[in-house]
Amino acid sequence: MELVQAKLKFIEAWGKLGSEWGINRTMAQVHALLLISPEALTTEDIMQELSISRGNANMTLRDLIGWGLIEKQHRPGERKEYFFADKDTWNIARQVAQERKKRELDPIIKLLNELSEVEGKESDPAYKTFKTSVTDINKLAKNVNKTLETMLKAEESWFWGAIVKVFK
DSSP: OOHHHHHHHHHHHHHHHHHHHTSOHHHHHHHHHHHHOSSOEEHHHHHHHHTOOHHHHHHHHHHHHHTTSEEEEEOTTOOOEEEEEOOOHHHHHHHHHHHHIIIIIHHHHHHHHHHTTOOOOTTOHHHHHHHHHHHHHHHHHHHHHHHHHHHHHSOHHHHHHHHHHHHO
């Protein structure tokens, strides 16, 4: 397989994977392009490589910056903006986990905490079932949160060592 063909396959595969992370395909494809580019790219470079509009490219780049997956550079004497991605896969995994935690897990924990305060009579089966379900889900969500917090703070070698120990 030629390098050009391999790059296209990687960009397409990363795009499909992106939807599993909770980001759209174009966002993941732009990220993939920046991951495999040895140099920072301009908006025009990205538009040309992926055949996307300027509006789509600008919105996607802004979103990727918001997720903390890419950064913008300015070069002295140039008006163009250049974009690059951190190529460290551990940093990428941590950043995606942190963003998903912030966008998905934190709000559900907040809601479950509020729902845990529901008042009712212990003799009411509906109240008892609701309270038990919410409490159990809240406990699980908080355990997932603790695990994610550990991952976000951990060094890669320690984290994978700990995971291997769990599955032995």
